Amino acid sequence: MVQSRRAHNADDTRNESADRKPSVAVENLSLTYSDGTEAVKGISLSIPKGEFFGFLGPNGAGKTTTIKMLATLLEPTDGTVRINGYDATSERTAVRGTIGYMAQETSVDEELTAKENLRFACEAYGVARAQREGRIDELLDLVDLADVSDTPAEQFSGGMKKRLDAATALVHDPELVFLDEPTTGLDPKARNRLWAYFERINENGTTIFLTTQYLEEADQLCDRLAVIRDGTLVEDGSPDELKRRVGGARLEIDVDGGPAAVTEATDIARNSALFEPDVAVDTTEDGLRVTTQFASDHGTELLVALRDAGISVSGFDIEEASLDDVFLAIADDQADNLEQPGEGSA
Template identity: 60%
Template sequence: MSAIDAQHVALTYSDGTQAVKDVSLDIPEGEFFGFLGANGAGKTTTIKILVTLLKPSEGTVSVNGHDVIAEPREVRKSIGYMAQETSIDEELTARENISFACEAYGVPRSERANRVDELLELVDLKDVAEKRSKDFSGGMKKRLDVATALAHEPPIVFLDEPTTGLDPKARNRLWDYFKRINERGTTIFLTTQYLEEADQLCERISVLKDGEVAISGSPNELKSRVGGDILEIELDDPNERELDEAYDIAVKSGLANSTDAIEQTEDGINVTSSEARRHGTDLLVSLRNAGLTITGFNVRRPTLDDVFLKVTGEEYDADGDERETDDRTSAPEVVQ
C-alpha cells in the first residue's frame, strides 16, 4: 500500500487563482520523500491538503489508506505534522509539551511516561526536560516540535521547512533525528528551502513548478538529467562584448549539445556537457586564442541547484518564505 497516493490534485481559490494545478504523487511506505519548488509554487498548499487542513478542488488523495475528504479524522490520527512555525507551548516544560501531545493524540495513559522519556532521549532534550521551553534556543524548540509530532508514533510525518532559520550545527542535528526516524520505518514527507538538505536526506524528490509536478526521481537521477558536468570559466573583468564573444566561441566549439547548455555569467560562461572533462581544455585554448584572458576555470558535477535552474528557469531561493494561503481572504474550504 502506498503511504500517500494523490492523483491530479488541484486547488482553486474563490477569486479564481489556482494555487495547485495538477499534482500526482505515489509515495511508498518508509520512503524519505522531498518536495521542492520556488516560493509560491504550491508546496505549502499541497502539504496542507495532504494533512487535511485544506480541501482540494479536484483530484483524490489517500493517506495511509484513508481518503482525506471522506475520512479526515482517520488521516489525522495516522500522521504527524510539523508546520513551518513551531507549535509548542513556551510556558510549558519540554516534558509537559510532549505529555500534552501524547494526551491529545490519545496515547494510552499507561504508556505516556515511557513514551515521553523515549522522545526526550530521541531529540536530546532529556537533560532539560523540566525547563520551560521559552528559554530554549531555536534549534531546541524545533527538536521539541519534532518530538510532539511523533508522540503517537505515526507511520507518516510531514515536515514543512523544519530547519529554516537554524544555524548549520542545529540543522545537522535535526538531520540526524530525521534519519533515525526514517530508519525505524516512518515515511517522511519533507519540504525544504535547502537543496543540500534534500540531497542528503531524500530517496526521491519531486520539483513543483507553477502548481504542477515538473520532474521526479532520486537526487542522482535528477542530477544526471542536467546533461553532463559543468565547465565554469571566469574571464578577467569582462565587458558585454567580451562575454558575447566568449558565448559565441563556446557555441562554435560544439562542446555543448545546444545553446541552452551555455550560460553567460557576470564574469564568464558556464557550459554543461558530457565531454566537459575530456574536451573542456580545447575551449579554453580557443578563448585564449581570441585574446580573452581567463582567470579561473573549474569542472564540477551538477547539483540540485543546477537541476532546479534547468527545470524552473530560476535559481532556488533559500531565503524566501512561502505563505500561499495565509494572506487570502477568499480561502478554500477546510476539511472538518
C-alpha cells in the same frame, strides 16, 4: 516500537495488505480558494512507504497548501488523496491517527514544560498509558532535551522549540510524517541535529514528506524530490536525476591573450561537436563557460583543441551542477512565463 492504541487494531493486517499501499497516493489534486486563486492545479503523486521525499518550490508555489491537503487540514477542491490507505476526506480521523504533522511555524505550548507538551501529545494521539513515559523519555533523548525536560518551553531557544515540536509530531510513531520547512530560521548546528534526527526516524521505517527552502537539505536527506511551480509539478526524480536533467556540469576555462583569444576560444568551443547535443557556451571575462552534461567526458578534448589552436589556457575548473542550478533553471522558466502577457498568476 510503540504503537498508539488507535493504530493498534490495524497493526496485524498492516503487514499483509497495507504495506503494499503507498504512504501517499494523490490523483489530480486541486485546490481553488474562494477568491479564485488556483493554489494547486492537478497534482498526481505516489510516495512508497519508507521514502524520504522532498517537496521543493519557490515561495507561493503551493507547497504548504499541498501539505495541508495531505495532512487533512484542507479539503481538496478536486482530486483524491489517500494517506496510508485511508481517504483523507471521508476517513479523516483514521488518517490523523497515522500521520505526524510539523507545521511551518513552531507550534508548542510555551506555558507547559517539554515533558508536559509531549505528554499532552501522547494523550491526544491515544498512546497507551503503559507506553507513555517510556516513549516520552525516548523522544526527549532523541531530540536532546532530556536535560531540560521540566523547563517550560517559553524559556527555550528557537532551535530547542523546533526540536520539541518535531518530537511531539512523533509520539504515536506515525507511519508518515509531514515536515513543513522544519529547519527554517535555525542555526547550522541546530539544523544538523534535526537532520540527523530525521534520518534516524526514516531509518526506523517512517515515511517522510519534507518541504524545504534549503537545497542542501533536500540534497542530503531526500531519496526523491518533486518540484512544484505555480501549483503544478514540474520535476520529479532523485536529486542526481534532477541535476542531470538541468544540464549537468559547468566547465570554466580562462585563457591568456585578451579579448581576441577569448573570442577565438569561444568560437572553437562553439564549433566543436564534442558536447552535442546538450551544450551552451558563454563568454566570461577571461575566457568561456561551457554548460553541458558531458563536461567531464569531453572536457580534456576541448583543452587539447584549444592548445592545438595556439591558445594558452591559464586555468580551468569543472563544477558539478547543484540543486541551486535546478532551482535557478525553474525560476528562469517562471520569469519567462511571467513576461508573456495575459499569463502567470501570482
